[in-house]
Amino acid sequence: MVSKLDPDSNNDLKYKVYLEERKLLVDAKREESRLFDKAILTLAAGAFGLSLAFIRQIVPSNGIKPGTMFMLIFAWAWFCISLLSTLISFLTSQSACSKQMEILEVQYFDNHNSQDEKNNPKNWPAILTKWLNILSIITFIIGAIFLAAFSISNLLPEGGHYVG
Template sequence: MTDDMEERKKLYSNTRQDLLTRNLSNSERYDNAILALSTGILALSLAFIKDIVPLDKSLYIFLLITSWCLFGLAIVSTLVSFVLSQFAIKRQLKYAEKYYLDKEDEYLKKENPLATLTDFANYTAGVFFVIGVITTIVFVSVNIQGGNNMTKQLIKDAASVPSLQKVQTETEKRGATIPELQPVKTPAPSTQESNSQSSQSSGTVKKE
């Protein structure tokens, strides 16, 4: 019975140590991921503002500012969790010394508040990061849609293309021809005038 219990305790201790090691490794990866992704998305959002949608033409700029603040808080929370974790480990080592060496049983299940704060900082960093990602996606989606609408409006308001001007030929470039004067038609003499002229002619003959 005693050997069985000792074997169980040994297996439990090994399993617990393995789980704690895995938990520590997972926590480190989690913190590194939060830091890397937060800084990376911050850089991408700055590049988006610089190269795609200028800041003075961006819509709902408060969304971008909010996402920056959230990513900044995620980074700060992760860094704070590192510091808290170091203090929590030192506190837990003191508890272990009191329990195992000084045989003070109350330290076996004594709560470590720094460990609780470390977990809270890690969870908070994750929440800030997720909300920051959502806010960034909304901002980018709104501004891409707004950019498409502006492009369509520019196409609608574009100036009409003028038609080509006709090139004048050599004939069209010459001066206009001068028209000749039209002769004026004189009216034919009337019958009375003809008789008068005949009488005058007859009188002249008689005198001779």
């Protein structure tokens, strides 16, 4: 009996396409793992570092204005959600690559050319990764808006606007 992974049992072109696609997926998985620490550190250091520097260097002279602390807390909460969804998305991305490799093996070696769901399963980790990335971007933007609102509110004089 011939092995499923034996190139002689399949069309050479099909096998080459399989190998190229598999290599790309392995490389993508490796790249996602490499970028994981870099992305988390960048987001965390940027968002929290900026807000802490603002509080330490700009706000201490006048103190945090009453009624604005909630904006900072909300900003931090949204940044945390963004960081967590980014963290989880990197993990689901790795699972998505593994799942796609399994799907490729079925498509190229089991000769399932049917278009039905049973023979062409969805890559749910890839779908989840996409939505986690969208969540991460949206929550980061919301956090940035709250941080900007907090900063502006604490930079304006008591009257609420600058007089020229």
